[in-house]
Amino acid sequence: xxxxxxxDFNYPVATPKANSLIRGSxxxxxxxxxPLASLFTHKKVHDTAxxxxxxxxxxSWLGKCRSAGCGWGDxxxxxxxxxxxxxxxxxxxxxxxxxxxxxxxxxxxxxxxTRYIAxxxxxxxxxxxxxxxxxxxxxxxxxxxxxxDELPRTFLDAVRITRRLGIRFLWIDSLCILQGHDxxxxxEWATESSKMTEVYGGAYLTIAAASASNVHQGILVRDDVTxxxxxxxxxxxxxxxxxxxxxxxxxxxxxxxxxxxxxxRG
Numbered sequence: 001x002x003x004x005x006x007x008d009f010n011y012p013v014a015t016p017k018a019n020s021l022i023r024g025s026x027x028x029x030x031x032x033x034x035p036l037a038s039l040f041t042h043k044k045v046h047d048t049a050x051x052x053x054x055x056x057x058x059x060s061w062l063g064k065c066r067s068a069g070c071g072w073g074d075x076x077x078x079x080x081x082x083x084x085x086x087x088x089x090x091x092x093x094x095x096x097x098x099x100x101x102x103x104x105x106x107x108x109x110x111x112x113x114t115r116y117i118a119x120x121x122x123x124x125x126x127x128x129x130x131x132x133x134x135x136x137x138x139x140x141x142x143x144x145x146x147x148x149d150e151l152p153r154t155f156l157d158a159v160r161i162t163r164r165l166g167i168r169f170l171w172i173d174s175l176c177i178l179q180g181h182d183x184x185x186x187x188e189w190a191t192e193s194s195k196m197t198e199v200y201g202g203a204y205l206t207i208a209a210a211s212a213s214n215v216h217q218g219i220l221v222r223d224d225v226t227x228x229x230x231x232x233x234x235x236x237x238x239x240x241x242x243x244x245x246x247x248x249x250x251x252x253x254x255x256x257x258x259x260x261x262x263x264x265r266g
Contacts, residue, residue, distance in 0.1 A: 028246050029229070036234075036244050050157075050220040055164050062165075062205070080169065081199050082192060083134075083176040084116055085146070090163045098134060098142035098175065116169035118203035119158045122261050123174070124214020131155075131215050133179040142175070153218035154209050161207060161219065171199060213261035 030036045033053075048054070080101040088094035131152040134142050148156060155172060162170045177192045178185040200206055209219045229249035 028248055030244075030246050034244060036246065048220075050160070058165065079202070080114055080116060081171050081176060081195070081202075085159075085170045085172060085175060086168060087159050087162045087170050090166070092148070092163070095145040095147055096159055096170070097145050098139070099169075100143070115167055115204040116171055116202075117158070117162045117165070117167050118171045118200050118206045119155075119173075119209065120200070120206055120262065121154050121158075121209035121215060122213055124212075124216070131174075133174040134176070135180045136178060136182055136184045139178065146175070152215040154212055154215045157219035158207055158209075165205070167204060171203065208262055210260040210262040 030039075082101060084099050084101055086097045086099050088096050132146070132150050132155065148159070151159065155175070158170060158172065162168075178188045207219065209217075211221075212218060232246050232248060234244045234246060
């Protein structure tokens with residue numbers, strides 16, 4: 001048995017002129033670790049997006065996809081894009097580097113190493129704030145290292161997520177495809193842009209920086225810090241003295257989660 005966590009209600013009200021309805025809605029959520037988690041369709045949103053609990057949840061989702069044979073790109077039947085970012089060790093002891101996969105057969109020959117994460121995000125060029133890209137002039141520097149302190153917030157978070165998930169490679173278009181207006185950049189864009197379907201389709205996972213309208217806003221942030229919930233304690237009739245908690249707050253629907261800047265970009 002499961003309980004629908006999103007509840008709508010209509011309350012009839014009689015007025016001198018006519019009968020009317022007060023319409024409303026609310027949501028009931030429980031912690032992911034709660035004994036009630038299997039009963040409610042919605043779980044509580046974590047207070048911080050980069051907590052260990054969040055990454056354990058992501059790992060469990062990926063595990064379910066692998067077990068169910070979802071058919072998404074797990075990196076075992078494809079190849080790496082032309083260029084890829086090697087994010088370096090999880091402890092951050094080494095800066096990311098740009099790797100040209102066509103010239104490094106030792107990478108592409110390993111099944112595990114063909115797993116990579118792709119990033120989908122809004123550039124947000126209207127901010128007028130420049131951000132790190134790869135050009136014909138700096139590509140050799142990128143191969144030697146990409147300083148973390150030069151990365152905009154969204155790229156920085158993507159590197160951290162990739163490391164925490166134990167994946168070695170990350171694909172970001174503006175770093176892996178030459179940018180600029182010179183002939184080399186134009187020719188490369190004409191070639192690489194035609195491979196976008198294969199790049200995203202072959203990714204082990206795609207990170208969607210959905211709520212960020214530009215590259216400086218990041219991924220590991222909560223955009224609803226004013227979201228308030230009421231904590232209620234429920235006592236078990238079968239287990240006297242045992243209390244469980246549920247959280248009641250504004251109804252949040254899938255439609256709301258789709259109404260984000262990433263899904264309205266041109």
